[in-house]
Amino acid sequence: xxxxxxxxxxxxxxxxxxxxxxxxxxxxxxxxxxxxxxxxxxxxxxxxxxxxxxxxxxxxxxxxxxxxxxxxxxxxxxxxxxxxxxxxxxxxxxxxxxxxxxxxxxxxxxxxxxxxxxxxxxxxxxxxxxxxxxxxxxxxxxxxxxxxxxxxxxxxxxxxxxxxxxxxxxxxxxxxxxxxxxxxxxxxxxxxxxxxxxxxxxxxxxxxxxxxxxxxxxxxxxxxxxxxxxxxxxxxxxxxxxxxxxxxxxxxxxxxxxxxxxxxxxxxxxxxxxxxxxxxxxxxxxxxxxxxxxxxxxxxxxxxxxxxxxxxxxxxxxxxxxxxxxxxxx
Amino acid sequence: xxxxxxxxxxxxxxxxxxxxxxxxxxxxxxxxxxxxxxxxxxxxxxxxxxxxxxxxxxxxxxxxxxxxxxxxxxxxxxxxxxxxxxxxxxxxxxxxxxxxxxxxxxxxxxxxxxxxxxxxxxxxxxxxxxxxxxxxxxxxxxxxxxxxxxxxxxxxxxxxxxxxxxxxxxxxxxxxxxxxxxxxxxxxxxxxxxxxxxxxxxxxxxxxxxxxxxxxxxxxxxxxxxxxxxxxxxxxxxxxxxxxxxxxxxxxxxxxxxxxxxxxxxxxxxxxxxxxxxxxxxxxxxxxxxxxxxxxxxxxxxxxxxxxxxxxxxxxxxxxxxxxxxxxxxxxxxxxxxxxxxxxxxxxxxxxxxxxxxxxxxxxxxxxxxxxxxxxxxxxxxxxxxxxxxxxxxxxxxxxxxxxxxxxxxxxxxxxxxxxxxxxxxxxxxxxxxxxxxxxxxxxxxxxxxx
Numbered sequence: 001x002x003x004x005x006x007x008x009x010x011x012x013x014x015x016x017x018x019x020x021x022x023x024x025x026x027x028x029x030x031x032x033x034x035x036x037x038x039x040x041x042x043x044x045x046x047x048x049x050x051x052x053x054x055x056x057x058x059x060x061x062x063x064x065x066x067x068x069x070x071x072x073x074x075x076x077x078x079x080x081x082x083x084x085x086x087x088x089x090x091x092x093x094x095x096x097x098x099x100x101x102x103x104x105x106x107x108x109x110x111x112x113x114x115x116x117x118x119x120x121x122x123x124x125x126x127x128x129x130x131x132x133x134x135x136x137x138x139x140x141x142x143x144x145x146x147x148x149x150x151x152x153x154x155x156x157x158x159x160x161x162x163x164x165x166x167x168x169x170x171x172x173x174x175x176x177x178x179x180x181x182x183x184x185x186x187x188x189x190x191x192x193x194x195x196x197x198x199x200x201x202x203x204x205x206x207x208x209x210x211x212x213x214x215x216x217x218x219x220x221x222x223x224x225x226x227x228x229x230x231x232x233x234x235x236x237x238x239x240x241x242x243x244x245x246x247x248x249x250x251x252x253x254x255x256x257x258x259x260x261x262x263x264x265x266x267x268x269x270x271x272x273x274x275x276x277x278x279x280x281x282x283x284x285x286x287x288x289x290x291x292x293x294x295x296x297x298x299x300x301x302x303x304x305x306x307x308x309x310x311x312x313x314x315x316x317x318x319x320x321x322x323x324x325x326x327x328x329x330x
Numbered sequence: 331x332x333x334x335x336x337x338x339x340x341x342x343x344x345x346x347x348x349x350x351x352x353x354x355x356x357x358x359x360x361x362x363x364x365x366x367x368x369x370x371x372x373x374x375x376x377x378x379x380x381x382x383x384x385x386x387x388x389x390x391x392x393x394x395x396x397x398x399x400x401x402x403x404x405x406x407x408x409x410x411x412x413x414x415x416x417x418x419x420x421x422x423x424x425x426x427x428x429x430x431x432x433x434x435x436x437x438x439x440x441x442x443x444x445x446x447x448x449x450x451x452x453x454x455x456x457x458x459x460x461x462x463x464x465x466x467x468x469x470x471x472x473x474x475x476x477x478x479x480x481x482x483x484x485x486x487x488x489x490x491x492x493x494x495x496x497x498x499x500x501x502x503x504x505x506x507x508x509x510x511x512x513x514x515x516x517x518x519x520x521x522x523x524x525x526x527x528x529x530x531x532x533x534x535x536x537x538x539x540x541x542x543x544x545x546x547x548x549x550x551x552x553x554x555x556x557x558x559x560x561x562x563x564x565x566x567x568x569x570x571x572x573x574x575x576x577x578x579x580x581x582x583x584x585x586x587x588x589x590x591x592x593x594x595x596x597x598x599x600x601x602x603x604x605x606x607x608x609x610x611x612x613x614x615x616x617x618x619x620x621x622x623x624x625x626x627x628x629x630x631x632x633x634x635x636x637x638x639x640x641x642x643x644x645x646x647x648x649x650x651x652x653x654x655x656x657x658x659x660x661x662x663x664x665x666x667x668x669x670x671x672x673x674x675x676x677x678x679x680x681x682x683x684x685x686x687x688x689x690x691x692x693x694x695x696x697x698x699x700x701x702x703x704x705x706x707x708x709x710x711x712x713x714x715x716x717x718x719x720x721x722x723x724x725x726x727x728x729x730x731x732x733x734x735x736x737x738x739x740x741x742x743x744x745x746x747x748x749x750x751x752x753x754x755x756x757x758x759x760x761x762x763x764x765x766x767x768x769x770x771x772x773x774x775x776x777x778x779x780x781x
C-alpha cells in the first residue's frame with residue numbers, strides 16, 4: 001500500500017485535473033470568445049454553459065484538494081512558486097463566476113460591464129493557468145527563458161480553451177453563431193497545436209530522464225503513437241472545420257470530441273513524462289505523500305462518491321442535452 | 331507590516347468575504363425547500379412565486395460563495411504551506427470529503443434547480459432542491475469538523491513533527507464540533523431569515539402587496555423569532571465548551587486579566603494590552619462567574635495565567651460584544667415584529683423600516699462571532715499543536731501586498747454590487763423601478779387599493 005496509494009492518488013489527481021481542463025476549458029473558452037458575438041448571441045453563449053460552469057469548476061477544487069490531501073509535502077512548494085499566477089487566476093475566476101449571475105440580475109445599463117468582466121475574467125484565468133503549466137514544466141526555474149516559455153504556454157492554453165469553447169458552441173448552437181464558432185475554432189486549432197508542440201519539445205530539454213523514457217525501445221514504438229495520433233487529429237479537425245464552414249449541420253459534435261481527444265492525448269503524454277515526479281526530477285509522489293492511514297481513509301470516500309459524481313454529472317448533461325435555448329428560471 | 335501579518339490579513343479578508351455567502355445559502359436553501367414543499371402540498375401559486383424570487387437571490391449568493399471558496403482552497407497552499415505539512419494527514423481528508431460529498435452535489439444539482447424546472451418535471455425539480463440543501467449542510471459539517479478540530483484537536487498523535495490520525499471518529503466528532511455546528515447552522519438560519527424579512531419589508535414599502543411577498547415576510551419574521559432563543563441557548567453552551575477547552579479565549583472575551591473568584595460580566599471596557607488592565611470598566615458583579623461556572627464565586631482564570639499564549643484581547647473582547655449585541659437586537663426586533671404582525675396584520679412603516687435596516691444583521695453577528703472564534707484561537711493555528719507564525723510560507727511582503735490589495739478591491743466592489751443588486755431585484759419584483767411611493771403609503775385608502 002505504501003507504494004500503491006500515492007500512485008492511485010497521483011492518478012486521481014491527474015484525472016480530476018484533466019476533467020477540469022476539458023470541462024472548465026470549454027466554458028472558459030466561451031468566455032474568451034464572448035466579445036466576438038452580438039448581444040443576443042452573447043446571451044445564448046452564456047446560456048449554453050449556464051447549468052454547468054459551477055460543477056465544472058468544482059473539478060479544480062478537487063484537483064488542488066487532492067494535491068493538498070495526498071501530497072502535503074509538495075503542495076507548498078508548487079503553490080508558493082506559482083503565487084502570482086495563482087492569485088491572478090483566482091481573481092479571474094472570481095470575476096467571471098460572479099459576472100455570470102450579475103449580468104442577468106443587475107440593472108440593464110450595467111449588463112455590458114458584467115459582460116466585459118466575464119470576458120476579462122475568463123481570459124485572465126485561462127492565461128494564468130497556461131502560464132502555471134509552462135512554468136511548472138520548467139521545474140520553477142527562475143530564469144527569463146523559463147518565464148518566456150510560461151508566457152508562450154499561457155497564450156497557447158488561451159487558444160486551447162478557445163478551441164474547446166468554439167467547438168462546444170458548434171455543437172450547442174445553430175445558424176450565424178455556429179458559423180462564427182467554426183471560424184474561431186479554425187484559428188484556435190493551430191495555436192493549440194503550437195502549444196502542444198512547444199510542451200513536447202520543452203520537457204525533454206528540461207530533463208534527460210524524459211528523453212530516456214520516450215526514446216528507448218521498445219516503448220518508443222507504442223509511445224510514438226501519441227504525437228502521431230495528435231498530429232492526425234489536428235489535420236482531420238482542420239479539414240472537418242473547413243467542411244463545416246461550408247455546409248453547417250452534419251456531425252456538429254465531432255470537432256468538440258476531437259478537441260477533447262487532443263487534450264486527453266497531450267495530457268497523457270505529459271503525465272507519462274513527469275511520472276513519478278510531482279516537481280520535475282526533484283520531488284516524487286512518494287516523497288510528498290500523506291500518511292497511509294489518511295490516504296486509505298479518503299480512498300473509501302473516493303471509491304464511493306466518484307462513481308456517484310460521474311453518474312449525476314452525466315444526468316445533468318442529459319437534462320440540458322441538445323441545442324441551447326434561452327435560459328430562464330421558470 | 332511583515333509578511334506574516336499581511337498573510338493573516340489576506341486570509342482574514344478572504345474568509346470574511348467568503349463566509350457571508352454560505353451563511354446565506356445554507357439557511358436559504360432550506361427555506362427554498364420549505365417554499366417548494368408548501369407549493370407541492372397546497373398548489374397555491376404564491377408559494378411558487380416566493381420560491382422563484384428567492385431562488386434568484388440564492389443563485390447570486392451561491393456564485394459568490396463558490397468563487398470565494400475556490401480562493402480559500404488555494405490560499406492554504408500559497409500562504410500557509412506549514413498547515414498542511416504539519417496537520418495535512420488530518421485536515422486533508424476532511425477537506426477531501428467536503429469536496430467529494432458536498433461540492434459536486436450542490437454544484438451539479440444547482441443547475442437543475444435553477445434552470446431545469448420545465449425540463450425535468452416538478453418531482454425531480456423538488457428532489458434537486460432538496461439535494462442542494464443537503465449538499466450545503468454537508469459542506470458545513472465537514473468544514474466545521476475541520477475548524478473544530480483546529481480548536482479542540484483530538485484523536486491523533488504527533489510523530490516527527492507531523493500529526494497522524496489515531497481515530498477518525500474522535501477527529502471528526504471532536505469536543506467542540508456539536509456546539510460549533512449547531513451555533514453556525516442557527517446563525518445561517520437567522521442570517522437567511524433576516525434577509526428574507528428585510529427584503530420582503532423593502533418590497534412592502536415599495537407598495538408590493540402580493541400574497542407571495544406577504545408570505546415570505548411572515549416566514550422570515552417567524553423563523554427569526556423561533557431561531558433566536560435557540561441561538562442564545564446554543565451560544566451559551568458553546569461558550570461553556572470553550573471555557574473548558576480554550577480558557578484563554580474566554581478570558582479575552584470577558585476582558586479578565588487576573589484569576590478571579592466572582593468575576594464580573596463587563597458590559598463595556600477598553601482593554602489596554604500594554605498596561606495589562608482595562609479602562610472605563612462597566613460591569614455586573616459576579617455575573618461572568620455565574621454564567622461560566624454556575625457559582626457566584628466560581629474561579630475564572632484570567633489572561634495573566636496565559637501570558638504569551640493568549641489572543642489579542644481588544645479584537646476578541648469587542649467582537650464578542652458586537653455578536654451578543656446583534657443577537658439581543660435580533661431577539662427584540664423579531665419578537666416585536668411577530669407580535670405586531672399577529673393574525674395576518676400588515677407591518678407598519680416603522681416596523682418595515684426596522685426590518686429593512688436589519689436585512690444584513692446576520693452578517694454582522696456571524697462575522698463577529700467568527701472573529702471571536704478565530705482571533706480567539708491565536709497564537710495557535712491548531713490549538714496546542716501548530717502556531718500560526720510557524721505555518722506561514724516563504725512569499726515576501728511585497729508580493730502579498732499586491733495580491734492583498736487586488737483581493738480587497740475586488741471584494742469591496744463585489745460586496746457593493748451584491749447588496750445593490752439584491753435590493754434592485756426586490757424593487758423589480760415589487761413592480762419595477764417606480765420612485766418610492768411615500769404618498770401611497772401615507773394614504774391607507776390608496777394602499778388598500780394597491781393591495
